[in-house]
Amino acid sequence: MMDRLLFGDNQFFGVNHMSEEKARSQLLRFQRIEAVIDMLDAAYDEGVRTFMCTTHDRIALVCDHVRSHPDRYADFTFYPGMPYAHKYANAVTEGGMLGAVRRFLPDEGVMDAAIRGGTSFAKRDIEGVTTLLVDAEMKMFAGLRAPVIFLQNLVVDLLLGLGFKDAFRIFAEHVMDRYGAEPGFITMNLPALLDVLEDLGIDNPIVCTNMNKIGFRMCGGVDAYEAALRDRRFRAVAMSVFASGAIQPREAIEWVCSQPNIESIVFGASSVANIRSTRELVSEYWTDVTQTARPLRSDDRLPV
Amino acid sequence: MIRVGVVGLGKMGLSHHAMLNAHPDVDVVGVCDSSGYILGILQKYTGVPTYPDFVAMLEAAELDAVFIATPSRSHAALVGTALERGVHVFCEKPLTLDVRDTERLSSLARDWGLVTQVGYHNRFVGAFREVKALLDAGAIGNVTRALAEAYGPVVLRPKGATWRSQRNEGGGCLYDYAAHVINLVNWYVGEPTGVGGTVLSRVFSREIDDEISSTLYFPGERTAQISVNWSDESCRKMTTRITIWGTTGRLYADRQECQAYLRDTARIPIGYEPGWNVRYTTDLTAPVWFYLRGEEYSAQIESFIQRVNEQRVDGVNDFTSAAATDRAIALMIADARTGASMLADGVTGAKPTRGRRVGGLAWLHRRRGRPDPAYSEG
Helix, strand or coil: CCCCEEECCHHHHCCCCCCHHHHHHHHHHCCCHHHHHHHHHHHHHCCCCEEEEECCCCHHHHHHHHHHCCCCCCCCEEEEEECCHHHHHHHHHHHHHHHHHHHHCCCCCHHHHHHHHHHHHHCCCHHHHHHHHHHHHHHHHCCCCCCEEEECHHHHHHHHHHCCCHHHHHHHHHHHHHHCCEEEEEECCHHHHHHHHHHCCCCCCEEEEECCCCCCCCCCCHHHHHHHHHHCCCEEEEECCCHHHCCCHHHHHHHHHCCCCEEEEEECCCCHHHHHHHHHHHHHHCCCCCCCCCCCCHHHCCCC | CEEEEEECCCHHHHHHHHHHHCCCCEEEEEEECCCHHHHHHHHHHHCCCEECCHHHHHHHHCCCEEEECCCHHHHHHHHHHHHHCCCEEEECCCCCCCHHHHHHHHHHHHHHCCCEEECCHHHHCHHHHHHHHHHHCCCCCCEEEEEEEEECECCCCCCCCCHHHCHHHCCCHHHHHHHHHHHHHHHHCCCCCEEEEEEEECCCCCCCCCEEEEEEEECCCEEEEEEEECECCCCCCCEEEEEEEECCEEEEECCCEEEEEECCCCCCCCCCCCEEEEEEHHHHCCCCCCCCCCHHHHHHHHHHHHHHHHCCCCCCCCHHHHHHHHHHHHHHHHHHHHCCCCCCCCCCCCCCECCECCCCHHHHHHHCCCCCCCCCCC
């Protein structure tokens, strides 16, 4: 089981779907990595021990911190979501598609990378390149617990739109084989993605998607999402439950918690009070929200 | 089903391809690019028919419509070829680099009754549409001035490997970033009758402009200032802002929200009140059939496909409307060459008067051994 509450990272990187002003004030607030870590500590101490994060460069600093304080973070769990899209988007603008891929290929193990990457492109085989890029993004999580690895929505939905289905299989297999982790998929187009994952035989996939009462960025509509939750076999992680603040917290949580088969909610917060109030609100509707510390198993951390 | 082809599989082309492919009324029956790698990968993994040659695709794929997302330099020829074969055209902005081409293509499409659209997606952003609706409702009275800004982190170091860093390919911040806000100003205020004080300056690039400022003049003493910089790391991604002052209020919008300050004397639209009003993207955005990177990208495709279905030639961002933006850009390029209109040493300004063109700052730049910062049109 995933934890019922996951802590997200949008607030740390100035991602706010409602206001650029608010985004900037959050950037200012979390400019120093200590402020980010303080907020993660607060979440951890409130029992929210899974951090669902992008592979933004600054997350590497969080990783270093958690790695160097194993006692403090005995149960700290990362759910990496890759890639940090703007890193790639800006690189594509500057260097073109292939230039961007080259830039993010790992610089360590150059021979291995060059051989695998070189022949991959020559054979027009995306498989080797995809796995190299995943490995490059995962480097920062070495020695940490990362049992679920997500593919970000910009990539998922691009591949989904293009009909590039094999990429989902390649990603899923690599994440399972190399990291012993479960693959997760973030999407704005839930019904369409579930069809494709089912076709590929990816059974009971973890899918993170917007779930909010007003249907904000829920492509296919609220009814189709409700039907999917009711009838389809997948493990739902609800995001954007407050629709960036457009829905009052209680109303938002009441709606999302009343949907069937949602396993987890990912939420962001910029204050201890917000973390606490969200946890308390959710626990009014979900009785099993208070999380107990899991026994630490030595084998569920990634090798250093 | 509408049979569509996509030309140019860079960032915009691939994203158009993905959204079109997901559209229930569209068959993507061909994609075309100069990169064999990209075509090979797409063909192998998605099965879409691929063409290294545009004319070959037009001949073989029986297209109803084509999406052109190639470097700007190539737009004029590709659009012309498509229109001559009776194919409806969606083209990325700017339409062309030469106003004469733009006007020729615009009238060609009109003569043939073909549907056209240019990718000025901001006209499909909820907050920017709200500004238009408020202006049309007369909410801020007579518009006196606009400020149109765009900032983002595209060129942050002195190198660049794509066509966007090359002057001859139609690269540069003016075409890539500023075109968007000029187009919004065209929508809100109209087509400028004059341009002044244009500066196209470099921050990191060798050949092209990274930073732009300019004043656009409109009838009735109205003006719009353009302030654009794509070497601004403080913005996580492209950030577009519009501020408009009027006699009874002020409007501000970015992609996320629309703020309106309305005076007591304003004609208050339904749902608004005197003083501050804010509408957020969550209220202003209509759902789309497929979301990739913002509803506006899906919505502009939907609008084009609907118009093709209905054979409706006039519509948001048709070539005729986009031509106004190309004309404004041409004025700005010409204006930038003239430099400052008044110089501190008392020498007469450099503005071209009655057909006479004087060197101005361009001359100063040459004297200092630096190249003219303005574009060459050729």
